[in-house]
Amino acid sequence: MKTIYLVRHGQTYLNYFYRIQGWSDAPLTKKGEKDVFYTANKLKDIRFDMAISSDLKRAIDSRNIILSQNRFAKDTKTVENPLFREEFFGYWDGLDGNEVLRKISGDAKLDTFKKIIGYGMTMAEIRQKLKEMDPSHLCENEEEMRQRIYKAFVWLQKYDNVNNILLIGHGFLTQLIAQMFNKGTCNTDEIPDNSTLTILKIINDQVQLVSYGEKL
Known part of the structure; x- marks a missing residue:
């Protein structure tokens, strides 16, 4: 079984000014950094086998902040995968x-x-x-996004000896991932806020949404 701790990156300046932000990027705001540090402290005692982000800097920076507070970070493998980018x-x-x-x-x-x-x-x-x-x-339309997400999860499931995974996501990406694997347990109508936590489990190659957009 794999448990995925999916955290949306911290607030950026493009978020702050309500700009469309997909593959374009911007630094985290001070509030964005502070919120990620807060989330990091809530996750500091989880032993992550792998920490994944997209290759966008806002996601990498958020991942690095979370790992900076984690007790077991020295044992955590870090990976960037463009399949986990925000919607284009x-x-x-x-x-x-x-x-x-x-x-x-x-x-x-x-x-x-x-x-x-x-x-x-x-x-x-x-x-x-x-x-x-x-x-x-x-x-990207929805079908193109779904195909990309499926490819990302096929890639993820190739890691056999990885149980706890930190995944830094993006707003629209996280929402669509949740909707694809929701069995009716969560309300996924709203895009999750920055720095919130969504949890998924992979059991016998089946992905299940456990919780969505939780403010820690």
Whole structure:
């Protein structure tokens, strides 16, 4: 059995200014660093066999903060894997989030994901709209993200002697991972806050969501 402790990275300056942040990157804010340190202290007594992040600096920095407080960090293998990157927003990456959402919501002029979902669109439909309206059409839709996540978990399960895994994730990535492996035990409607904890277990090659977006 594997237990995955999936922590969303700390707040960045792009998060703070409500910019679309996918593969673009920004440093952690002071609050972001403080919140990750707080989470780190809650996890300091867990012996992680492996600590994984994407190759984006905000994820690597968050991972390193958590390991800096961990009692067993010297024995923890660290790995960066781009399969665990945030959703790729293509043309929209780095732009003002409210303005982008007003564009894709048409005449409704809705400026948050929550409002658009409340209006009746699913996240899959929002992602498809973002892709269609991206002049480059490089923005990931939901099927592309799901395929990437499946590849990431196939890669992860190749590590036979790894039981406790720290995985630093991203907001939309974490939400979709949770939705893919949720057996109805958790409400995954909201994107998890920065520095919150989501737990998954892998038992007999089956991934199960245990908890989602927990503030420690």
